[in-house]
Amino acid sequence: MTPADSVLSTRAPWRSSSVLLFVFARSASTIAFQMQGVVVGFQVYMLTSSPLALGLIGLTQFGAMLIVTFLAGYLADRLDRRLLVACCQIVQCVVAGLLALGSLMGWLSVPAIFALVAIAASARACEQPTEQALLPNLVARQDFPRVVAFATSLNQGCVVLGPAIGGLFYGFGPAIPYGAVALLLVVAAAAALSLPPQERSNARVKLSFDFVLSGLSFIMSRRIVLGAISLDLFTVLFGSAVALLPIFAVDVLHIDAFGLGLLRSAPAAGALVTAFVLTRVTFAGVGATMLKSSIAFGFFTAAFAFSTSLIFSLLILFLMGAANVVGVVIRQSLVQMETPDELRGRVAAVNSLFTGTSNHLGAFQAGVTAALVGPVLAVALGGVGAMTIGLAWIWLFPEIRKLKRL
Numbered sequence: 001m002t003p004a005d006s007v008l009s010t011r012a013p014w015r016s017s018s019v020l021l022f023v024f025a026r027s028a029s030t031i032a033f034q035m036q037g038v039v040v041g042f043q044v045y046m047l048t049s050s051p052l053a054l055g056l057i058g059l060t061q062f063g064a065m066l067i068v069t070f071l072a073g074y075l076a077d078r079l080d081r082r083l084l085v086a087c088c089q090i091v092q093c094v095v096a097g098l099l100a101l102g103s104l105m106g107w108l109s110v111p112a113i114f115a116l117v118a119i120a121a122s123a124r125a126c127e128q129p130t131e132q133a134l135l136p137n138l139v140a141r142q143d144f145p146r147v148v149a150f151a152t153s154l155n156q157g158c159v160v161l162g163p164a165i166g167g168l169f170y171g172f173g174p175a176i177p178y179g180a181v182a183l184l185l186v187v188a189a190a191a192a193l194s195l196p197p198q199e200r201s202n203a204r205v206k207l208s209f210d211f212v213l214s215g216l217s218f219i220m221s222r223r224i225v226l227g228a229i230s231l232d233l234f235t236v237l238f239g240s241a242v243a244l245l246p247i248f249a250v251d252v253l254h255i256d257a258f259g260l261g262l263l264r265s266a267p268a269a270g271a272l273v274t275a276f277v278l279t280r281v282t283f284a285g286v287g288a289t290m291l292k293s294s295i296a297f298g299f300f301t302a303a304f305a306f307s308t309s310l311i312f313s314l315l316i317l318f319l320m321g322a323a324n325v326v327g328v329v330i331r332q333s334l335v336q337m338e339t340p341d342e343l344r345g346r347v348a349a350v351n352s353l354f355t356g357t358s359n360h361l362g363a364f365q366a367g368v369t370a371a372l373v374g375p376v377l378a379v380a381l382g383g384v385g386a387m388t389i390g391l392a393w394i395w396l397f398p399e400i401r402k403l404k405r406l
Helices: 017-048 051-078 081-105 110-139 141-170 176-195 214-222 223-238 243-250 259-279 286-305 310-338 341-371 375-394 400-401
Strands: none
Touching: 017 081, 017 110, 017 141, 017 176, 017 243, 017 259, 051 081, 051 110, 051 243, 051 310, 051 341, 081 110, 081 259, 141 259, 141 310, 214 223, 214 341, 214 375, 223 286, 223 310, 223 341, 223 375, 243 259, 243 286, 243 310, 243 341, 243 375, 259 310, 286 310, 286 341, 286 375, 286 400, 310 341, 341 375
């Protein structure tokens, strides 16, 4: 980045009440989701001692997302988006309440956990694309990339706090963090409902296969959008070290649930710092930067596999999150700015499916590989795979490499 490419802005477009309500609702929901994730992962591993069981959590979430994602895109383009977000958060609240009650009463089995996780994942699969489609209507187009960076930095801050709080609360039993999750989701739903109503088209549109898949068709017709989304999909698919963190916490680093929470928080801490920088600076060469961040993410993932020190592991995970968030901010800005508003719900749904695929199928892939060759080699191979994808996309999608500005 050169001084000519950098612009320090004094404007703060995120100070509007609508943007603040949006980020508050999403932040509360994100903390809840991250808390629940670390508690479910630790609880399942304590009950099963199985890497494959950790992978199956990801597969369960992916299956639920696959079923509802395209319908979620249709709903996000036809209904009041703030109301839809709130309804999804209430469903997740009910799930957290049942997890808390089951843990407290002693009837919560591993199959019951998987069933409840599937319900929560379905609601989350509807919530996320609706939120993505909602934000562009709250800010001016020229301010959107910086608002995305601002929202991402706050979101990453919540991803830092969520696992650490969940791990700390787990020391009092799993019912306590699950109860806190339910409370946070009630707050998130109230904030979402406080947003200004979103006008939707009054035209009657028949729910058809072609209409639901129009978001996918749009992505396939825009090579630069397809390249950005698929880069994220395959990079994270191979580099899903986070899914195996309970194994590294218990068997490699010999730490407790709070230590696991710190490990889960470290990538988000790196992402938080980097995303904050991105709110203050714009630069040229965004396409090449996105590709470099993908390669760096894979390198740090592979490096983490061989760490036996908690401090070094936290540092590597911090750098891994920092590298990843650069691509996230560029990709989200690119996809939303290239998409017409009437298609944003469906395109965001496909984008969320791709992202969820990479996270959840990546977790399953990591669990299966760890069961076959061990967690260290599984994470190392995944990091090498992520680097390979970044290098391959330089050749497969030259449009990305040539992209200078959003």
